[in-house]
Amino acid sequence: MGETKRYPVGSQPERRVTPMNSAVTTKRNQKETACCVQPSSNESSEASNRRDMKQRPRKINRTNAGLATKPPTAMEMASHPKSLVAQTEICQLKQVQQQLVEENRHDRFYSERYEYIVNRFLLPYAGKRRVQFDDRTTTSLDFLLVPLIQHAQESAVLQNQVRSLQQELLSKESNVITNALSDDYFAEEFRRLAAQIKTLSRVLHPHENKDMFKVLGPCVLGATSQDQWASRIGRKLFIEAWMWSRLIYLIFRTPFVVHGPGNDAAFNLWSSLFGMQHIDSWPQPSIPCETWRYMTNGQLVATLDTTDPSEARQKGQDLNLEQHAIHTWNTAKEYLEAPLAAITPTDHSAHVSGIVNGAFRLATNMSLQRSRLQITYPEIGDKVNMAHMTPLPSCVEENMDNGIVTLVINPGLTKWGNAHGKFFDHRLDIVPALVTVNGRSA
Known part of the structure; x- marks a missing residue:
């Protein structure tokens, strides 16, 4: 070599x-x-074949070892126009896809609201008119939408008229009783009514063989065990609480009851305008709320004198209002007199009439004040609150902090606001509720 x-x-x-x-x-x-x-002329073909055999395995080994051609780099792709076109088309496809996604979201948004409008308004309105809802063409839609729009416009006109009437009603103060009555007057009237009820409970002599509790029925102010009132004085206290319970429901339930059962609509409108968050589901006292209440009652009283319903006389042309007031008075008298007559042989209709008249007079004057006056009472089982209630003298103990109310003999009279119709966050118990405490009666 x-x-x-x-x-x-x-x-x-x-x-x-x-x-x-x-x-x-x-x-x-x-x-x-x-x-x-270069191969020489005397080089044999066998040597050439050996060279070919040496080169073939090397090519096969490169392929088997995975030494394939590498993918082109970004610079190489950019140097080829076809690669640039492909990239541009991909970007355009992505933009189109994003637009389709956004359009689909908008379609769902408006589709949901359309279904809500159809199900909430159009279908019920079509049902009331007894027509079939069809939204395939504008003509079929107009068949339902045109009268709907007309009714909406008419309702708007009616609402404006109602507002005008309310403003006119509130502006006519000269035609309304505006004289404010003192707290002493209401305390005296309330105690007079309580004394009438107490007197009647003392002169009643129930039958010995009559189940007084079963005949009189439930008592809102005394939902306790009958065994607690088995004594003679206990039964008389229960009769007081029972009569007050009936008067609260029949006369003092709302500020409008004394004007007849038809005026429940006035209370419903009052509570719908100003809510039902106060005691007995009345509206919370406020200046607009109490102004609406006393002005409305003033107009009713100006139309009909209900301070003495037994001799009610018509001042205007509304005979139906007079009949409602008389009906309310008769109903209250009957609901007190009939159960009492079933437990005692003595006729006490005169006493009952005096009690109903006193309750009507008190309720009417309460409804005409700018301040809020309301009959209030604690619930059975409430803790004693000396600011809002007075325990029966025989129930008074040294420590009343943990006392529990067992019976409300008579409710209290409570006032919110002042004579000018302001400061409704201030509460004054003109007459506190009279209660028995800790299960003890007189």
Whole structure:
């Protein structure tokens, strides 16, 4: 291998081959020699075949080893117009896809609201008119929408008329009773009524063989065990509480009851305008709320004198209002008198009439004040509150802090606000409720 090999004339110049110790260098030189040296004429075909066999496995090994062509880089892609076109088309497709997603979201948004309007308004209105809802064409839609819009416009006109009437009603203060009555007057009237009820309970002599509690029925102010009132005085206290319970329901339930059962609509309108968050589901006292209440009652009283319903006389042309007031008075008298007549042989209709008249007079004057006047009472089982209630003298103990209300003998009369219709956050108990405490009666 150290000798210099000479080539035929016209072939490659002679090359000196330096012996190498490394096998890798020898193989590389052999490869270069095979590529550069032209085969001589006397070279056999067998040697050529051997060279081909040496090269084929190397190509196969490169493929099997995963030495495939690398993907083009970003610079190479940018240098090809086709790659740039493909990227542009991909961006455009993404934008179109985003637009479709946004349009789909908007479609769902409006579809949900359309279904809500149809189900909430159009279908019920079509049902009332007994027509079939059809939204396939504008003509079929107009068949339902045109009368609906007309009714809405008419309702708006009616609402404006109602507002005008309310403003006119509130402005006519000259036609309304506006004289404020003092707290002392109401305290005296309330105590007079309580004294009438107490007197009647004392002169009653129930039958011994009659179950008084069963005949009289439930008592809102005394929902306790019957055994607690088995004594003679206990039964009389229960009769007081029972009569007050009937009066509260029949006369003092709302500020409008004294004007007849038809005026329950006035209370419903009052509570719908100003809420039902106060005692007995009345509206919370406020200037607009109490102004509406006393002005409305003033107009009713100006139309009909209900301070003495037993001799009610008509001042205007509304005979129905007079009949309602008389009906309310008769109902209250009957609901008190009939149960009492069933437990005692004595006729007490005169006493009952006086009690009903006193209750009507008190309720009417309460409804005409700018301040809020309301009958109040604690619940059975409430803790004693000396600011709002008075324990029966026989029930008073040294320590009343933990006392429990067992019976409300008579409710209290409470006032919110002042004579000018202001400061409704201030409460005054004109007459506190009279209660028994801790299950003890007189």
